[in-house]
Amino acid sequence: MGWLAWSLLSAVFAALTAILAKKGVAHIDPNLATAIRTSVVMVMAWAIALAVGRAHTIRTLEGRDWWFLAASGVATGLSWLCYFRALALGPVSKVAPLDKLSVVFVLILAWPLIGERLTWTKGFGGLLLTAGAIVLALAK
Secondary structure, eight states, X not given: OOHHHHHHHHHXXXXXXXXXXXXXXXXXXXXXXXXXXXXXXHHHHHHHHHHTTOGGGGGGOOHHHHHHHHXXXXXXXXHHHHHHHHXXXXXXXHHHHHHTTHHHHHHHHHHHHHOOOOOHXXXXXXXXHHHHHHHHHHOO
C-alpha cells in the first residue's frame, strides 16, 4: 500500500479513536484515560516492532534520532493530554475538528522547521481546513 491508503486508514482509525475515547473518558479522569491509552499504544507499538523483526535496528539510532523521537513523544503526550481533557469537557463533534487544525499548524511550521515549501495551493487548502473546523466547532 502507498502513502494515500495508509493516510486514509489513519483517518478512519483517528475517527474511531475520537468516538471510543469520548465514551472511555466519560466516567474517569482524562489524565488517567490518557495514561491507559498510552500504555495500550506502547504495548501495540513494541509488539508490532518485534513481530516485523525491526526492533534490533534500535542499535543503529544516533543521538540526534533519539532526541527528535523523544521530543516527538513529549509533543504527542501533551497533545493527547489536551485532547482527552477537551473530550471530557466538550462534544466529540466539536473537539475532533479543532484537533485536526494540527494539519494547518503543520503547513505553517513545516517551512521554517524542515524546509517544506508553503505554496498557494497548500495555503488555500489550509484556509479551507480552518474554515471547516470553525464552522463545525460553532455548529449547533
